[in-house]
Amino acid sequence: MELPLVVGVDGSDSSLQAVDWAADEAARHGLPLRLVHASLWERYEGGRPSFTTNRPSEEIMAEHIAASCAERAQLRHPELKVSSEVLPDDPVSVLLHAGSESFALVTGSRGRGELTGTLLGSVSLTVAARAVCPVIVVRGGERNQQSSFGRLVLGVGDSTDGSAAVRFAFHEAQVRGSAVDAVRAWRYPAHEHAGEPLTDSLPGDAQREVAPRVHEERASTLLTDALRDAARNHPDVEVRRRAVEGPAHKVLLDAAADADLVIVGALRRHGHFGLQLGRVAHALLHHAECPVAVVPQRA
Template sequence: MTIPLVVGIDGSAASLEAVDWATDEAARHELPLHLVHAAAPHHEAIDLINAASDRARTGAPKVRLSSEVLYEDAASALVDKGRNAFALVLGSRGLGDLAGMLLGSVSLAVAARADCPVIVVRGGAQYRDARFGSVVVGVEDGEGSGTALEFAFREAHVRHCRLVAVHAWSAPFGGPPEPSPRSGYALEAHLQPPTQVLDDALRGPAERYRDIPVSRRVVEASARQVLLEAASDADLLVVGARRRHGHLGLQLGLINHAALHHAPCPIAVVPQR
């Protein structure tokens, strides 16, 4: 049985934009689409999900479609659904969010706790309609970006577009760190050229997706700034998230928080496996 792409809806304009985006995404990946409305009991719930289902069916008649209403906390319900999902798709703002919020509280909570990729649909129509032909992925030191890279390459593959891999770096203040008494790892990690960090990370997935044109960007600057600038002409921004040791959920960090709040395009937060 193919796991579905799950989209959370609450009747807001942002959630309906998420339905449209998720419908196209399900068609690209040939996935079933499952619509979920989770809220306190009210008589409009069935009408709301039926209207969203009609919208999805009109957008992609061949996509297998299902839906359900869950009368429980929205974030918890969506996180639970994400345990058996290709990804969770959410709008950037909900009905109950304050006017000044940059990102809805439910979307942020789900992005921080879900086991599967969480895609927050941001940006204007030009970013939601895949007009730029580009997927941007952030690459960090070490192995933390492996799952995000696989996701990004797969997205570029089904979209028939290019991949832009971005690695931002900065030299530590005061020069390279001292090696630990047991090994010289810290010094070696600092001395590894940033271009080598990116090349090493890309080598495996690039071999598996030879059809994808890849652009490499290595920039000495703030990662938040570099990623947001790269996303200004992208259809999707992909970032990785590490597991928190000894705690449930993910370590989103300052970079991911900035991307979730300010990305000009849809953003996928991909948990590290």
Template sequence: MEAPLVVGVDGSEPSMRAVDWAVDEAALRGAELRLVYASLWGRYEGASLAGDLDKPSEEVLAQDIVEAAERRAHGRRTGVKVTTDVQAEEPEYALVRESRTASAVVLGSRGRSGLIEALLGSVSVTVAGHAHCPVIVLRGGHEHRVRPGARRIVLGIGEQPAGTAAVRFAVEEARLHGVPLEAVRAWRCPARDRVDPPVPAGEFSAELSRVLAQGAAPQLHERRAAEELAIALRGVPDDVETHLRTAEGHARGVLLDTSADAGLLVVGARRRDGHRFGLQLGRVAHAVLHHSTCPVAVVPQQS
């Protein structure tokens, strides 16, 4: 059996929708679902739940939350094995540790209040930046956006070689869900490349001067982007429908535009060897985690 899918739960509706998404994914993969609540006791209010029990109120609340999440998972998919765990630890540390033995970590994007929402956003970014497995953050506030495989899988291709972990993950997701994989490579033509080249008087013919003035730099940049796409997707199995697309603009903007009608947006995050904090998310990954309108998978890969 595949390594378990881990879901960070906190009792909020976004985290419960993450349970829905993850239990569907676990059923497709034939994997176990592991529901984890992690917090330092006393962070949230909940004294009334403790009653006369000889337990910290937060621990009572945590047990209620994971039991509710377990019931929800069983109610959606009866054939998936579900385990639960409550850990008295900061959630980002607990979930990064869980990622060592997980096939993926799934998180909601918002918490139970304004403060907790900010904290959960921080947890999502921290876990995505340091995990040892893919981290899927359930961006998008509508129920239909939470279903895995609802639409095509979009893969953002950066300056990375063929066969990266992000490519492999996206290909497998497309295969599991039976949807097309759209690989996107953004490109830009630096302003200096668009400046008309100087043409000394009388040195070139009028026709040659016109061609030079038009400039070939944009076409060269687009062609290079297309070649990088082809290299990155080389070796994708024939049973996965694949579409390659180049788009002019900043990678952040291009990928956010594609997220509007995607089922999952996949981006890679490079691990810097020797850095004690592991992954460091770049601007593109930060942007899509905060602003994507569909779920985002951040996949770690070695530099």
């Protein structure tokens, strides 16, 4: 059974951007597109009175949102298999449940009810932090959302949280015909003067000059090791490897400015039900200038 690409819709401008992006993505992958709208109208309105045929306005609005978004996606890609439904539950529950049987979840960066100036909607943040499938939050500039750069940025962290993200990035690049710009951030602690086998025998000044290169080389080696299997499985994908000094969240925000998508991993610990989202993913979801994919990795 082919898993669908699922997009959450609520009628907001951000949600419509997510529909457009998801329709393009589903068309690229040849996947069915499923649109879901969460509505709590049944909980508040109850059953329709038997003495009238009038339907609650919330029900009518919910069905209109779902149907109009489906029509928008179908017009954008007539060949797509598109379905839509209204589910009487809160948005987080609807999306997390849908994500258990989907290729990925797509959301906008803000919903209809979010406060003006909010960096990221609470629904998108919670879903990205808890879903068992990849979550793409559509944000950033028009060119980034339209995949105009032919470049995906992959943040390579520790091997414990990144292998699923690496596989996702290379598969995405293969389908798109894009390059993967794989980035590993590194930092040299200012207080570190000794302890590196290659620098212990050097004078203090020489240690301070050589030690950063040791950290950079180590980052480069970790980067190569993390990409080896995926690069071998996708020989046609162009890969650019970069070990960059600086805080990881800042390095990736800079790299994402002219990217179509930035991809990071997120460790999901078994039995932990809170928000499971690292600092880097959190910063990207709030500030990146392109869509952000958070790919879960089971511990």
